[in-house]
Structure formats: C-alpha cells, structure tokens
Amino acid sequence: MLKIFFMSFFTLFLNASSNKENINFNSNPYPLAATSDVSDKSYILYETPLSENLINKSFNRIVAEGIINDPNVIFEMWIPRDDINLSTSVVKYSVIRGELKVYKNGRFWVFFDVNFGKVSRFKIVVVNNGVKKDKFNIEIYEVQPVTVNIKRDGDDQNQYVSDDKTLSLPDDLPFKFIRRSDWNAKPPSDDYTKHIPQKITIHHTAGNYPATYDDALSEIQFIQDYHQNAKGWIDIGYHFLIDPQGNIFEGRPVLVVGAHVANKNTNNVGISIMGNYHPPVNNQLTDIEINSIITLVKYIKDRYSIVKENFYAHRDLAATDCPGDIIYSKIPYLKEKIFDNSEKSVSVMIDIDNTDLKNSLEKQLNSVN
Ligand SMILES: [Zn+2]
Known part of the structure; x- marks a missing residue:
C-alpha cells in the first residue's frame, strides 16, 4: 500500500x-x-x-x-x-x-x-x-x-532591450570566441530581457556531433532556426555552445535571459555541449571540449562573481537526462578544476619600463599564486 x-x-x-x-x-x-x-x-x-x-x-x-x-x-x-x-x-x-x-x-x-x-x-x-x-x-x-506566443521568461517590461554589442562578452577575451556575426546568426525576433548572470547551467544539445568546423556552423544555425521558428522563441536558447573541436560559439548575448531551463532562466547562463552524451548514443567528450568548458566557465564566473554552488548541470534543476550521463559524471571534476584549483585570477597588466618595479610586482603575483 x-x-x-x-x-x-x-x-x-x-x-x-x-x-x-x-x-x-x-x-x-x-x-x-x-x-x-x-x-x-x-x-x-x-x-x-x-x-x-x-x-x-x-x-x-x-x-x-x-x-x-x-x-x-x-x-x-x-x-x-x-x-x-x-x-x-x-x-x-x-x-x-x-x-x-x-x-x-x-x-x-x-x-x-x-x-x-x-x-x-x-x-x-x-x-x-x-x-x-x-x-x-x-x-x-x-x-x-x-506553448508558443505566450509571455516569455522575465516579465519586467522595463528590462526589455534590443540587440546591442554591449550585451555580449567584450572584445579582449583570453580565448577564441566565435561571435554571432561569425556564424551568420539571425537577429532576435523581438526584444531581449536583460539580466545579471548569477548561475551557470551545463547542457548537451542532444543533436548532431559535428565532425568539422563547417558542420558545427551548420548545426548551430539549425538550432537557432529550430528554436526561433519551431519553438517560437525569440532567439537560440543557449548563451554559449561548444563543439567537439573545442570551439566556443556565442549564442544569445550573455546579459539577456536565455531559454534553456524552463522557469529558471533569469540570471542563468546556459552553456550547451554539441552532441549527445547519453546512452545509447554516447558521443565522446573530448579533452579539448573539457578544456574549453573550463576556460569559458572560469572566465564567466570571474567576470560576474558566480559562486561554486550556482554551477549546475541541467538535471540538477529539472527532471531531464541533460547533459547526458557522460558529461554529468564529469561535473564534480569540472567544479573542482574551475572553482577550487583556480588561483584567484590576477588581471594585472605588466607593461612598464621600470625593471625593478616589474620584477617586484611579478614576485608578488607569484607569491599569490
Ligand atoms: Zn539541457
């Protein structure tokens, strides 16, 4: 009973x-x-x-x-x-x-x-x-x-913004970044809703596993098309996508609400790994993909001061297989690499003529590390 x-x-x-x-x-x-x-x-x-x-x-x-x-x-x-x-x-x-x-x-x-x-x-x-x-x-x-044509996530009309370069990551990034213009993204079909990143959620696309860069471009264009014209969203759901070659693609601008965890999108940055990392497909998670996840998440958590407790796999937030058993088993490792081992990233540019001062600064930085 x-x-x-x-x-x-x-x-x-x-x-x-x-x-x-x-x-x-x-x-x-x-x-x-x-x-x-x-x-x-x-x-x-x-x-x-x-x-x-x-x-x-x-x-x-x-x-x-x-x-x-x-x-x-x-x-x-x-x-x-x-x-x-x-x-x-x-x-x-x-x-x-x-x-x-x-x-x-x-x-x-x-x-x-x-x-x-x-x-x-x-x-x-x-x-x-x-x-x-x-x-x-x-x-x-x-x-x-x-359900199409209903009010979207993030309901404050004052937060609506049109597409704008300032909503994206800045130009001086420490990694190669394939921006929307590079993959011929379509513009959003309506205004975005602004938010401040406080959480990060890892997904897999459960779609194609692109063998080449061109395949990845085609797949990301397909996903945007599907999200906009079948699901009725204003833009691709994820903020970032990573392909098996480790390329990092820009999806929706990071400073606007995405569409990747139902009812939990506000302040949540969605990163999706291209491919299907769940049985029976079991695509291979490459070392270079793992490196790119670490590089990207480290940068985002430093830039927006996101804490370890707010780093999630999709299935931590909803009843879903996403991001697949293969990626899910790597989450503890990723968490540790990203949040524990990270020496406080010191963003000091040493570009001065005084050699003594430079040496002493470098010594200080080394002792921090
Ligand atoms: Zn997901």
Whole structure:
C-alpha cells in the first residue's frame, strides 16, 4: 500500500516537472530511429507508436527535430478519434500535416499546431512524397510539447532591450570566441530581457556531433532556426555552445535571459555541449571540449562573481537526462578544476619600463599564486 502510494506520488512529481523532456512513445529510447525499404508502393515510411497521454499538459504545438536521408517526405500527426467503430474496432484518426524544414545535410525540424483543442495521445507518421533513396533512414532526436506566443521568461517590461554589442562578452577575451556575426546568426525576433548572470547551467544539445568546423556552423544555425521558428522563441536558447573541436560559439548575448531551463532562466547562463552524451548514443567528450568548458566557465564566473554552488548541470534543476550521463559524471571534476584549483585570477597588466618595479610586482603575483 505504502509502496503504491509512493510510486504514484513519484510519478506525479516526475510528470509535473518534466515539461522540457521528450514525449514518451511506448518507452522507445531516443533517438527514435528506423530504416525502411522504399518501393513505389510505400506510403508510410515510418510511424511512431502512440504517445503517452498528454491530457494534463498544456501546450499548443508539438515540435520535433532529427535527421533524415531524403527530404521528399511529409510529416503527419495522427490523433485517434473517440468515435471508434466498436463492431470493426477500426480506429479513426484526425490528421494534421506538419510544417517541415529540411537542411541539405538532412537535419530537419517539424511542428504541428494543435491549438484547436485538447490532444491526449498521438503518433507521428512519415509519408512518402517521392523519396529517391532505396532505403529511408530517420532519427528523431527530440519530440516536445511547447506553448508558443505566450509571455516569455522575465516579465519586467522595463528590462526589455534590443540587440546591442554591449550585451555580449567584450572584445579582449583570453580565448577564441566565435561571435554571432561569425556564424551568420539571425537577429532576435523581438526584444531581449536583460539580466545579471548569477548561475551557470551545463547542457548537451542532444543533436548532431559535428565532425568539422563547417558542420558545427551548420548545426548551430539549425538550432537557432529550430528554436526561433519551431519553438517560437525569440532567439537560440543557449548563451554559449561548444563543439567537439573545442570551439566556443556565442549564442544569445550573455546579459539577456536565455531559454534553456524552463522557469529558471533569469540570471542563468546556459552553456550547451554539441552532441549527445547519453546512452545509447554516447558521443565522446573530448579533452579539448573539457578544456574549453573550463576556460569559458572560469572566465564567466570571474567576470560576474558566480559562486561554486550556482554551477549546475541541467538535471540538477529539472527532471531531464541533460547533459547526458557522460558529461554529468564529469561535473564534480569540472567544479573542482574551475572553482577550487583556480588561483584567484590576477588581471594585472605588466607593461612598464621600470625593471625593478616589474620584477617586484611579478614576485608578488607569484607569491599569490
Ligand atoms: Zn539541457
């Protein structure tokens, strides 16, 4: 009895706080993946099982993203109707056609607007619309319910600011930084909300693991597009992204509220590591990525005086697998490297002619270290 009570309580708790998590399709692990033979007769190339029941969630759109090897498809959302014919037990479906965008490399996002009423369960069906490949491959990285066109995080209108260079990190950084202009970021679709960084949260993108710099550029452009045009956010959700080569990219400017931990975005800097660091994908976390995380977080915590207790992994703040077991296992190491071993970073420029004074200053600095 007690056990049953405890379990249902736990389930309730998980449901209540898992609003950023993927929709469950018969417990199939993400990425949802399949390969199917394509013939002239193939109409349905792929379909998910029926989803979990979403009746208690509030949303007006379902978004999904992943990768396919042929763009000539249509995504549909099939919603079982109540008027099942009991004599034949044929289930009838209402069908919504998805708004689909496919990149050259096969990365796609799709959304289904469901604001006509409640949706409890559904499946995603991929329909052949002239696929040229013999085999159709699909991987779906994420399926989530979202609510678009509501008030955003950070509600004080006085804090609204338009895009401006002063919201970003300064020019004289001690590391290579790929700014928005370098990756051809789209401007935000609306004003940002200002904030002061006080926390840092580590994520993984659970998306592509870019093999080259060009792949990383394409992936970050894809993510911004998905966040703006499928999820309906004003800009890419994260403040920083790091690729497997250790490149550090600017996402949303650091001094504005991001979109990376639901209801906990204000004063929170989101750093996302590109790739999927969770079973079954288990991308490799490279040493150079780890170095870049340490370099970036050290800089941010020094610049904004952020304390160790306010350094989080996403799963510390919400019911999610993010940033994946592989990165999560490194969090204690990262914390120690960033916050404990860091000699107080001394930002004194020694650029003077008096050699004696310079030597004595250097001696002082060394003794501090
Ligand atoms: Zn996350």
